[in-house]
Amino acid sequence: MRTPASICRHPIHPMLVVFPIGLWIFSLVCDVIRLTGAPGEAWSTVALYSMVGGLIGALCAAIPGFIDLLFYKGGAPPVRKIALTHMAINLTIVVLYAINIWLRMRSFVSVSPGLSTPVLLSIAGVALLFVSGWLGGQMVHVYGVGVEGRE
Template sequence: MRTPANIAGHPIHPMLVTIPIGLWIFSLVADLVALRSAAPEDWSLVAFYAMVGGIVGALAAALPGLVDLLSLEDRAIKKTALIHMSLNLTIVALYVVNAWLRWDAHAIGGLPLALSVLAVAMLLVSGWLGGKMVYLAGIGVSAEPREQTQRHA
């Protein structure tokens, strides 16, 4: 099922989600490095900026994701998509709180680190649900080969 939010037949949401996923995982890595670093404040700042970039990237990915969600007709898949969306919105909220906690102080460890670990764990579940929609239900997958693809085969 081709999704309505696409560019030249390629779904936009899966292209954009790599940005927040990568930045948030890198943010967690920077937090862990800060725990053992000689310059923990620097790594904490790197984690903060990666986190904020991930928030911006997630909000950009959410728009085409919502367009795709609204186009779903199958109730079971729509339920999975709603859970996926709810998890993602919760993850964004956790990172907003996390960034707010770090705004004035270079937090190293403690609650900000715990929030990052929790959010990345939730991201794994959300990603699994996203993969379930693509690989099991064919969301964003075009079943018919495109003319250009046939020429190159």
């Protein structure tokens, strides 16, 4: 699939999604470490900064992903529905993490011990990441979206 969001015939979106995925999963790992009783606020602070980096990365990945969606012209009928669902889930994740960051900033980075609202939002965000990643993988590996010569 050739779109303007490519470099040397390689789509940019899959190159960028690794950053928000990795950072948001790492932020949840930091929260879990904090929940297990790690002293101090360092893990909560690292979780917050990881979320911010993930949010920036997600917004950067969304632009070429949206361009790919606009320029997609073929393939099996369910692909467009899968792509729109993938996008809707990703936008939901971005909103969840924006709220999560806002809540953490309001409480001065401190996440109280136990399953607080920010930690629950992180769990929900990562769970949705798995669903969205599954759909993205389905588009590529089952329907060949983004694989040159398969659409």
